[in-house]
Amino acid sequence: AYTTEFDIGDGPRLVSGSPIYIGAYPAYFLNIATAFSQILSPVQDLLHTELLLNVIVLLAFTATMGYLIFIMSQWGNKMNREVKKRTHEIQVANKSLSEKAIEMQKLNTDLNGANQKIKIAYENLKKHDKLQKEFVNIVAHELRTPVQSIMGFVEMMDLNPENRPKYMERLKHNTARLERLTADTLDIARIESGTFRLSKEKSNLKELIKNAIDDLTFTIHNSKRNNKLAVIYGKENEDLFINIDKSRIAQVLSNLLSNADKFTKNGDILAKVTKLNREKEIEVKVIDNGQGIDKEILPKLFEKFVTKSDIGTGIGLYISKQIVLAHGGRIWGKNNETRKGAEFGFSLPYI
Structure with a gap:
């Protein structure tokens, strides 16, 4: 048997044949020719159908995958939006918590500050209460001394009329002392209550300085002290007119000069006034060569009731400071650098 391909003019054919033997030799051949189109047509139809099925399956798979991808994409986008939303909510919540934490911290700081202020106010109140009690005790003691002296001298005048002029002089002294103490007490009350006022005028x-020095010189010359003390006025040649409370500045001058006199047994007291054009100030200094300022009280020199003297209440410098400050000036006290003694001074602004 054999198979071969022939083309006899009307297209290729597939020829299958087998010889027919008569005896030992092939006498005839039997051939069957079949056109290729008849053979390939079913195969092509089968292949076409298979290809079409594959395409359909592929398209269905592609569509399914596309749909799944679309669904997954939509779900992913939704989840992404949800994540962003939740993230934003968390960020807002964190920001709110941070703001609350800062606010709580601020409130805590304010509370601590308020507690500290309350504590300071309480301590100041205790200190003020203590000072008030001390003030009452000191004033009561100081008032008692001149009052008892006045009562004693009045009684002595009745018992010894012949010594009346002598007792009258002591009465005047203690009355003046009582008046000063009463005035100082009223000044402190006005300062503490905020009702202290100035009555300024051109002076x-x-x-004023000359009058204060004359008053102290008269007091020194009429006292029975054996010490030698001179009050010197180092003055400017020109008059110094300035807008001040005349009586209050006179009070400051009297306090400073009396203070210098109290601690200077022998020596000089110099009152010096200087006009400082650049600073637009007038400086008044009272310089003595007495015992100087005790180092213990130097840092608190202008506080109430600070004194090392057996006489006086220690309120003169405090009142003087308040008067000068009310005028917009400065006041100071220090020991002399090149010699013994102290310097007290104050400045007043001028236009």
């Missing part, structure tokens, strides 16, 4: 500072 000649040079004249």
Whole structure:
């Protein structure tokens, strides 16, 4: 048997044949020719059908995958939006918590500050209460001394009329002391209550200083002290007119000069006034060569009831400071650098 391909003009054919033997030799051949189109047509139809099925399956798979991808994409987008939303909510919540934490911290700081202020106020109240009690005790003691002296001298005048002039002089002294103490007490009450007021007018500072020095010189010369003390006025040539409370500045001058006199047994007291044009100030200094300022009280020199003296209440410098400050000036006290003694001074602004 054999198979071969022939083309006899009307397309290729597949020829299958087998010889027919007569005896030992092939006498005839039997051939069957079949056109290729008849053979390939079913195969092509089968292949076409198979290809079509594969395409359909592929398209269905692709569509399914596309749909799944679309669904997954939509779900992913939704989840992404949800994540962003939740993230934003968490960020807002964290920001709110941070703001609350800062607010709580601020409130805590404010509370601590308020507690500290309350504590300070309480301590100041205790201190004020203590000072008030001390003030009452000191004033009561100081008032008692001149009052008892006045009562004693009045009684002595009745018992010894012949010594009346002598007792009258002591009465005047203690009455003046009582008046000063009463005035100082009223000044402190006004300062502490915030009702301290000035009555300013144009005044000649040079004249005020001269009058204060004359008053102290008269007191020194009429006292029975054996010490030698001179009050010197180092003055400017010109008059110094300035807008001040005349009586209050006179009070400051009297306090400073009396203070210098109290601690200077022998020596000089110099009152010096200087006009400082650049600073627009007038400086008044009271310089003595007495015992100087005790180092223990130097840091608190202008506080109430600070004194090392057996006489006086220690309120003169405190009142003087408040008067000068009310005028917009400065006040100071220090020991002399090149010699013994102390310097007290104050400045007043001028226009």
